[in-house]
Amino acid sequence: MVDTAAMQIPRSRARGSVEEALRRSPVTVLTGPRQSGKTTLAREFADPDSVNYFDLEDPVSLARLDEPMTALRPLEGLVVIDEVQRRPDLFPALRVLADRRGSEARFLILGSASGALLRQSSESLAGRAEHVELGGFDLNEVGPKSQRPLWLRGGFPRSFLAATEEDSAQWRRQFVRTLLERDLPDWGVRVPSTALRRFWTMVAHYHGQTWNAAEPARALGVSEATCRRYLDLLTDALVVRQLQPWHANLKKRQVKSPKVYVRDSGLLHTLLGLDSEMALLEHPKLGASWEGFAIEQILARVPHDDAWFWATHQGAEIDLVLRRGSRLLGVECKRADAPTMTKSIRIAIADLALERVAVVYPGRKRYPIDDRVDVVPLETLAADEPLFPDAAS
Template identity: 30%
Template sequence: MIIIHAVNNLHTTLNRHLTPLIRQALNTFPVVVVTGARQTGKSTLIRELLTPPTREYLTLDDLDVLERAHKEPDALLTVNKRMTIDEIQRSPDLLLAVKRAVDRDRRPGRFLLSGSANLALMRSVSETLAGRAVYLTLYPFTMAERAERAMAGRWQALVDNPSQFEGTHPRFERLEETLLQSGFPPAALSPNPATRRIWLDGYVRTYLERDLQALSTIDHLVDFRRLMRMAALRSAALVNQSDLARDAGLTQPTAHRYLNLLETSYLLYRLPAYAVNRTKRLIKTPRLFFCDTGLAAHLAGIDSVADLKKSGLVGPLLETLVVSDLLAWREGLGARPDILYWRLASGAEVDVVIEQAGTVIPIEVKATSRPRVGDIAHLRLFLNDYGKAAPHGLLLHTGERAERLADRIWAIPLSVALGLDG
């Protein structure tokens, strides 16, 4: 526990790509809500946005403040100051008080709230701030943020014109080590793998014993922990709740409830299917993604490169890394594109589809440094099916060369896509 405490209190901070959008939102909306999984850096970020004495800071992790929020929520809100309130999901009563305060005074930037639960999925509070707030999600560090660049990947440039990157770029080195690392700031900034493992173990324990219990009563934490492991082993796979429940030794309704709780606390994401096709039968079941490759690997019992290479999870975890980066990129945009996947009933599948302003860009992710023409069969199928709506497709790989593999299909190094090429 001493090591975990030390890691959590590292003074090193990195700039976040979401900061400019939060500042912009505070100048426009009366309530800005920054949500995301526990330990993604929300508290650090919103503290950096404080400009005393114009903002007052409260955290509901302080039990005295939490008690006041339950007993006298309206009195807790300072009338003449803008307020920053951390871990707001712990007090639905205080959210109602915020609603009442905003209805009286809708000045921009009145409240900056943060929470470790998806308020839109919490029935008790989902309607409280409707029409009054803008919601932003802070994900774990992107690969570019880990490299001290306040950005997500170069996805917009790849959507617009991948040919601009033609040429040689740095390789995506140490693939397995990268997948075992975590984007949670305390783990990402920790000095060695052993410390990261201890931190991740403490993270899971704290989530089960504290954060989860604040969302719902769970009588059998061992069962929930087993479900987490089964889900981690399935990151990037189609959601099959029957199989998941069976392998975890749970009833299907219980497995369904547990998955929803993981999604509410931002540890899981369900990637929807792109289901626009008039002539072919499409699979519409979502795919399951963990929020962080390091956490997924740890839950799956994989803590070494040797274990990862034997596990068969290098490909799925690489897809998880890419999807996580895409979600972070999308969050920083005003007009957010849809991040989807595509699969035919025949089994043909494209890992990711970006749908933006009537354009669809299919993306395949390959854990190879030498992409081949045989790797692009499903991209070709997608491009043929969607014609002008799909101007080009992308094959992401770990090698050096950005080049055209075929008509309308570009091989792009992951170092470019993830913003690591300088």
């Protein structure tokens, strides 16, 4: 089904990324969580009624691919395969087809899971595939005036564009239920949906904190290894982010466990039972919610090769360490009216040799607070202005 809601906001940057990937590589892997707009974007490139389009939630398409080489070999131009995680056995066939000499065929494959899907494509399509990830709407797509509703509702098209707050909240509740009760079992996950729902809710309460599996394991009556498996399942479904720690060559004791975030702020609010803006503003997770929202916006819009957080057991930390080539850049997210320089930022600059640090906040004025530190409005990302003054973001 075409997501007509997603069509109301153009996604030119995502479209451009897919176009470039299709130009460079015989296979493009477009991943993203369910209902993020992948199918809508793919249908800008190919007619869903053509023989070149396969939707693996459609029994007819599944039947056509019973003999994949027979079905795919004669096709020319762009071939789209949607929900490919349902048929991981297609990857070896795609490798053979991608290696054909003189073939003009290009393959755009869509998937709603990252872990097993990306491992399959990396192993079978090494050197032949380029990966593009599509999340929900970001601040650049919806505009700076929509920063608050984007934070409250999240970026899933049908949630963000819902007619009322209740419609948005109801869509998110159904998304959680469908993912746990239908999608994950369809992908081969054999974990009771009630257990995963309880676990995901616990992750929401850990949002923005260093992960410790011991407490959730005790609460659920399972092993820590089982909890790690649950966390990896939700990460693979692209609804949870495990932000890994950066390790510097220091004598200080550094945090070695990942931080966890519910990637979509609207889903976070649903899992926390926050059904109104007032409920969010009064909740202890208010600051962590905004921090996670800002981090997702930054990771979506600011060019980087790798991203981590950094923290020591002595209390120094910084929310993001971005590597861009040989440069290390820092980002601190503060929901404050006028952030100031902190001891923690000074320590991070000295210990990690950060070239620059941006302190991102919800205000509107940009100003320096140190030689290498600027306070930067989050809405800067909506205008494609650089987060760091000497490098385009």
